[in-house]
Amino acid sequence: MEAAWREGNDGVADFMLQKITGMMVGFWTFQELTECTDNDQRLPLLLPRDRESLASKLLEIGKAVLKSAHQTEPGAARGKYQTAVKWIQKAFAVIEQSEDVGAAPTLGNLKRSILRCLARAYFMSSSVEPGNLDRAEASLNELIDTIDSAADRKSPEHQQLRWMRVAVLKRRKAAESQLLDAFQSIIDHMDFSEECVTEVLQELRTLTQYHILVTSVHRHALQKALEAENDNHGRAMQNIETAFACFNQAEYELPKIQTTACLTLLWQFGNRHYNAKRWTEAAGWFLCGTNQVLASMARASHAKCFRKAALCYIQHGDFAAASAVLRRCPGNEATTYYVVLLTAVRQGLQDPAIKAVRDMVKAPDFDRKMLLLATQLANESDMKPLLLSVLEALLETLANQETHEIHTEAITLIRCIVRLVVKLMGEPGANSSILVPTLIGHLNTAKTLIESFHATKRSTIIAKDVSWLWRTAYNCAVQGCAEWENSEEAVSDLFDIARNLLEVFCASALTDVDPELYVYLTNASFAAVSGKVFALRRRLTHTTAESSVLADISEDIATCTKRIQKVLDGNKLSIEDVDRARSFIHLLRVFDTEVSCLMKDWKHLLESIQQVVQSDPGGMDTFEAIADILWAEKDCPVEVLFAALEAILHASLDRMSLSVEKFARWLRAISTILLARNSTSDRTKAVGYVEQAVAVLEEHSQNLQQEMENVYPMDERQWLLGTSYNTGIECL
Structure with a gap:
């Protein structure tokens, strides 16, 4: 079926x-x-x-x-x-x-x-x-x-x-009798709330042709209202509505003095019920204060009445009624948005609560004390995203104030915000794409404030804050290296911030700086530049890099090299740390060569090669890496490649630290370039290199048990033989 x-x-x-x-x-x-x-x-x-x-x-x-x-x-x-x-x-x-x-x-x-x-x-x-x-x-x-x-x-x-x-x-x-029975059944089983009574009254307006029916339904509703459990309250509400109805029918509006007197009485009765925890009754009294008859004081009182009624419904747990009342609040008042915030928090609604905070801050009558209350509210309800939003709003209120006390308070706030963001990042399912930029933004703000303190030589009063902030930025960057995907730029920014803050901390220290801090300084500086280079490489797989981006990275590499060299020159590192710092400089030179090739800045590249040649003897891997980069670069001019290979080859021979295979390949490339020029001096120079190759060949051919990497390659031997013979014939 x-x-x-x-x-x-x-x-x-x-x-x-x-x-x-x-x-x-x-x-x-x-x-x-x-x-x-x-x-x-x-x-x-x-x-x-x-x-x-x-x-x-x-x-x-x-x-x-x-x-x-x-x-x-x-x-x-x-x-x-x-x-x-x-x-x-x-x-x-x-x-x-x-x-x-x-x-x-x-x-x-x-x-x-x-x-x-x-x-x-x-x-x-x-x-x-x-x-x-x-x-x-x-x-x-x-x-x-x-x-x-x-x-x-x-x-x-x-x-x-x-x-x-x-x-x-x-x-x-x-027939009217049947309709009357139907209405009586509704009234007998309804709660005498404003909403229910209004629904009955509105329905009766569609039956104005049945005068007896309408009158009978009103009478039955009044009788049931008087028989309700809260007899006095029901009768009072009915009396007030009847009195207001008389004024409305006469189109009469009470003057301000009389309106104020009425509102005072309504609030007194409402507060009595509120203090007695009779929430719905209290709400009824407060809502009476919004009647059109009292319109002469509407601007000052209606929003207040609606908010107080909404608070009653919140205490009663009727959040739908509270929201409905708040929607009727006139104007754009911060106090109203605070009650909206309270309603959302009681229901555990994060997004509406965050929106209420943002609206509250934008209101004309906003008072910063409201955010302090919202902070306590968010903390008690354990709503971390809301607490973050409130703290950020609180920080924004300090943005336009320039006193030192305000700056100190702002740094304290930023510490709270950063700590909260780090906690949120550690929760399962955290949205790192939003939280990481938030973290970086607040750390940058802290960096700007701290630099202003340092410029006026007052950074010692916030030394503990600076110490905590640079360590947090450093640790988050290290975590990012291990856990965040495709976040090289974010990690670099965090390392840069950590390095900046650490420099301020070291410069403003009143006592000797712990040598370990300089280790973190070199690590952070090198890691920041490395991240930018890695991000550039990933970007180049999809598109070309802008010249301004390449220029910035080149400048960063040069600055980082000087910074690490300054630490080395100051003898502030242990032997082990010195070796690591020197390895950083060698790698930075490789990065510099890579970026210079992308920029086609061959003049700068030649200068860099000379610096590499004159560097310490621990940079053979650097020599080889630079040579490999230039060899693979199709646009590299021959004279640049030749100068680089020649300089690196001489440096390698002087240090006796180059593998025989690498020596053979590079010597072949240099000799080929010299012979291609075909001048007398170039041929003479080429003969010198071939003689050097023969000497190396003789030296490494004596021991037949040597490892393969120290054996002169057979194809290179054949090339030496053939080239020497053919060049000799040509010269003859």
């Missing part, structure tokens, strides 16, 4: 349904529904759970058809409404035959659901089948009779059914 229905085979689905239920397909009145079960001989044999399953399936199909009919054009909806009614009728027939309906809660709930949908289907199809209005009323009457004795008879869901009955009666133009 279900498969046929899903495929659109309604005839097959109906046939299968007949096989299941043994019923004739047709359309029944409500009375016929209860009589048709006598013809059924199969259903009583089913177990209750099977009947419940069958009825649920029929109801599901009926509801789907009803929804489809509601979304169809009116002309095509008639047949679908009839089909929906048919399926839901059959569901009711199946469940009605169960003797366990009263005893089994699930069957009882299912029956009510079927009746509710059946009534809705009848009501929606009444436009094409007027007779269905009577059937809808009958279904609703039976359903309401069952829920009036239920424990949750006042639930909003049940109230909707009573309102549906009113809609049915209105559409079929029922």
Whole structure:
């Protein structure tokens, strides 16, 4: 049955349904529904759970058809409404035959659901089948009779059914007595809140032609209000509304003095209920202060009344009511946004709370003390993103103030913010793409403030802050190296910040600086430049680098080299640390060569090569790396390549630290360039290099057991032989 229905085979689905239920397909009145079960001989044999399953399936199909009919054009909806009614009728027939309906809660709930949908289907199809209005009323009457004795008879869901009955009666133009019974049923089961009473009054406005009915409903509502548990409060609210209604009908507005007196009384009563923790009653008194009769003081009082009422609903736990009241608050006031913040925090809603903080800061009447309260609120509720937003807003309030005390407070705030960001970064699922830039931004702000302290020679008063900040930036950068993907630039920024702060800390120290700090200084400086070079390499795989970017990196490399060399010249490192720092300088020269090739700055490259040649003897790896870079660079001029190879080769021979294979390759390249020039001096120079090669060949050919890396390559030997012989013939 279900498969046929899903495929659109309604005839097959109906046939299968007949096989299941043994019923004739047709359309029944409500009375016929209860009589048709006598013809059924199969259903009583089913177990209750099977009947419940069958009825649920029929109801599901009926509801789907009803929804489809509601979304169809009116002309095509008639047949679908009839089909929906048919399926839901059959569901009711199946469940009605169960003797366990009263005893089994699930069957009882299912029956009510079927009746509710059946009534809705009848009501929606009444436009094409007027007779269905009577059937809808009958279904609703039976359903309401069952829920009036239920424990949750006042639930909003049940109230909707009573309102549906009113809609049915209105559409079929029922007698006033029937409408009165329907309204009385609603009033008997409703809470006398402002919202519920307003709903009844608005509905009565559509029935102004029934004067007796409207009067009777008002009288019944008043009587029930007086009989409510809070009799005095209900009567007071009614009296106030009646008095205000008289003024409104007369279009009279109270003057300011009288309005102030009324508002004072309303607030007194509201505060009494508030202090007694009668939240809804207190809210009612505060909301009375927003009546149009008191409009002469609206600008000063209405927002205050709405906020106080919202606080009452927050205490009561009715956050929907609190939000509704706050939406009625006039103007753009910071206090209102604070109450909105409180509502969001009580519900655990991070994003609305953060938005409320931002709106509050932008309000004209914003007071910084509100952020201090918001900080405490966010901290108590353990909402770290909200706390971060509040602290950032608090920091922004100090941005335009230039006193030293404010700067000190700002640095303290930044420490709190940085510590919080680091905690958020350590949580599972943290969004590093947002948190890392946030961390860098606040550390940069701290760096700017600290540099201003240092410029005025007052950095000693914040020495502890500087120490904490540079260590935090350094540790985060180290963590980023291990955990963050494609974040070379961010890591470089953090190392740069750590290096800047560390320099200020060392420069302002009153005692001797711990040598270990200079180790961190060289590490941070070198790591920052390395990250920028790595980021450049990754960028070059997708696009070309701008000349300004290359120039900046080249300058950074030069500055870093000078900085590390200055530390070396100051003899502030241990022997082990000196070796590491020198290795940094060698690598920086390799980076410089790489960037110079990208910039096509061959003049600077030649100068750099001379510096490499004159450097300490520990840079053979540097020589080889530079030579490899130039050899692979297609645009490198021959004279630059020659000068580099020649200088590096001489330096290698002087230090006796170059492998024989590397020597052979580079000597071949130098000799080839010299012979290509074909001048007398170049040929003479080439002969000298060949003689040097022969000397190396003789030296390393004596021991046949040498490792392969120290054996002169065979192809190079053949090249030496052939080139020497051919060049000699040419010269001859």
